[in-house]
Amino acid sequence: MKVMVLVKATKESESGVLPTPELLGAMTRFNEELIRAGVMLAGEGLKPSSAGRRVHFAGERRTVTDGPFAETKELVAGFWLWQVRSVEEAVEWVKRCPNPMLSDSDIEIRPLYGPEDFAELMTPELQALGEDQRRRLEPNA
Numbered sequence: 001m002k003v004m005v006l007v008k009a010t011k012e013s014e015s016g017v018l019p020t021p022e023l024l025g026a027m028t029r030f031n032e033e034l035i036r037a038g039v040m041l042a043g044e045g046l047k048p049s050s051a052g053r054r055v056h057f058a059g060e061r062r063t064v065t066d067g068p069f070a071e072t073k074e075l076v077a078g079f080w081l082w083q084v085r086s087v088e089e090a091v092e093w094v095k096r097c098p099n100p101m102l103s104d105s106d107i108e109i110r111p112l113y114g115p116e117d118f119a120e121l122m123t124p125e126l127q128a129l130g131e132d133q134r135r136r137l138e139p140n141a
Contacts, residue, residue, distance in 0.1 A: 001083070002084075003081075003082050005080040005109050006078075007078040007101075008108060009048075009076060010103055012102050014049060014077075016050075030096070040081075041081040041083055043081065044078060048067070048068065049068045050068035053067065081112075091109060115130060
């Protein structure tokens with residue numbers, strides 16, 4: 001199963017405070033463990049929301065809002081994409097993770113939908129298109 005592991009933002013990360021060399025080293029070593037275990041598929045840190053945009057959808061209308069965004073605790077500062085056997089395995093990995101922030105922080109784990117979750121909705125045409133898209137994306141992974 002694939003899970004998205006979301007590192008929640010803090011006041012420091014939203015202010016653009018970068019990690020210390022020690023924290024960066026600890027996180028790099030943790031990422032190496034994930035890679036060696038075949039768990040980590042991708043992972044990146046995100047710039048503060050002041051560098052971002054939000055697009056609101058209302059029917060056919062699109063409204064763009066520039067960051068920064070309020071409610072720091074609802075924002076994401078980084079992510080990993082992991083391949084694990086279960087959410088419980090992901091939890092065990094997160095418990096081994098160094099605190100990714102300079103202050104107290106939270107990490108959220110969310111399972112991804114897979115093609116099997118949409119099996120009842122998929123026409124043969126949509127299924128073939130989805131399989132073709134996944135094949136074409138593989139070289140980018």
